[in-house]
Amino acid sequence: MTKVIYEKRNSIAYITLNRPEVHNAIDQETDELLFEAWTEFRQDADARVAILTGSGDKTFCAGADLKSHVDPWLTAGPELGRSLLEKGFAGRITRGLHRTPKPIIAALNGWVIGGGIELALACDIRVASDRANFGFFHMRRGMHFADGGIVRLVNTCGVGIAMELELMGEPIDAQRAKEIHLVNRVVPHNDLMTTAEDIAAKILRNPQIAVESAKETILEVVGRPLEDQLRLECLYGYSTMGNPEIVDRKQDFIDKRDEDRVTTKTVTGRPGTD
Template identity: 55%
Template sequence: MTTEVSADGRTDASTEKVLYEKRGPIAWITLNRPEVKNAVDIEAHERLCEIWADFRDDEDLRVAVITGAGDAFTSGADLRTHAPEWQTVGPMVGRERLDDGVSGITRGPLASIKKPIVAAINGWCVGHGVELAMACDLRIASDRAQFGTFEVRRGMHPADGGIVRLVNSCGVGFAMELLLTGNPVSAERAYTANMINAVVPHDELMDEVQKVVDNILRCDQAAVESAKETILEIIGRPLHDQLRVEAMWGYALCASNPAVMGRSQEFFDRVDKGRTGSTPTELA
């Protein structure tokens, strides 16, 4: 692996446990411990927290993509560093870590980043890897990917959003299967369970992810971020409250977003990006 200068000023990217590159409005994040299937140790966790905070605060960035080096997305939390800590901190560890989920975006302040985050799942995604992937907004998987929550084999179960997000996205039946058996499922099975958004041939994964990102970028940034916030806010609410939240955010956006009229006129003139049908236009 070659040494390169990363976009945030780090100069020895070959030794970084997490690579971070900014290409225009896109943040590219790569878990970079292929020798241990990109397991997230404490140092990698702390670096991810720094990266997510920078992505959130950098006004030039609109979308993030996270993937893994080598043949895995991530094998999850590195138990060689995390398990000893969990065993020695005492019974209050759960309360003390409510705002400090592993990998940054699974729980706490960084879980509410408004900008879209896409997971490019290039291989094994297990344990905490499922929690990290499910904390992303869109998940595109290679046909070589495998998913599993193996914590039950080690005397644990997910505590960083894995259960919550699996139930919310996939339903109780699929969550029960993964969590009670500790068995892996294929990318195709994960797709049928709504765990991921698409399965593509392995060699086409990053091209497909780029297409997804391009579709996000053609849309108005304020509208995309408001839509994400609205979706996350209505989860778990009664129907009446869901409708009120949607109306509140939706009409507020329409009334306050200066881009509405210009983008509407592009639609009327049939020149907006990525049109299909009888008046197609290029996406890029």
């Protein structure tokens, strides 16, 4: 049984952690299989969006498999961090392949623990089952995030929330995760994948060049001074204007042929004009 399942349907790549017997924990082999999956997704021109989830109904990912990771770390010495700078975690998606321009949606189907939180944060949009919980238990074992978890937690939720979650080491449920913007949506468990696929479909209806440029712009401006942010947004945004799809979609709009035209009726439910 493969530890990572990679499938592609209708421009969506489905990546599934497949070790339910150990709560989808990531050992060395799983890490390498994830690297292969992320690389295939990045290089496949027909795969435009990825949905990442875990097998089973209990756990999205329990983080690093401590049986295969911790012992080598304990004996590595002071150069451990430097040796792992380019590797990151979960197939290098947390650091190394983190600038993949294609959108990645995390469908969080159960417990998200330790490095599993880092993996979820490395995705662009997070949808959580109402059964999901987030365990910051690594602090109780004497470790804190080292593969992007603290950085992305600060960028996503703010300093105060990052301090609370990381220093206390307490779990939170899906609703609390939504309140602090750790996840975008919380949905009934049985609606999780259909919701993720609906988000993917809405992304896919947009021109790929614009989608990928927008993602790159967002990642590029995080943490920079305002003037740098404004400059980068301008440079990235206007670089998409050579896209020939813009001409066709502009004409559809002018001729009132665009399918998603917003009308008064669309917004209020009452008849109106464009």
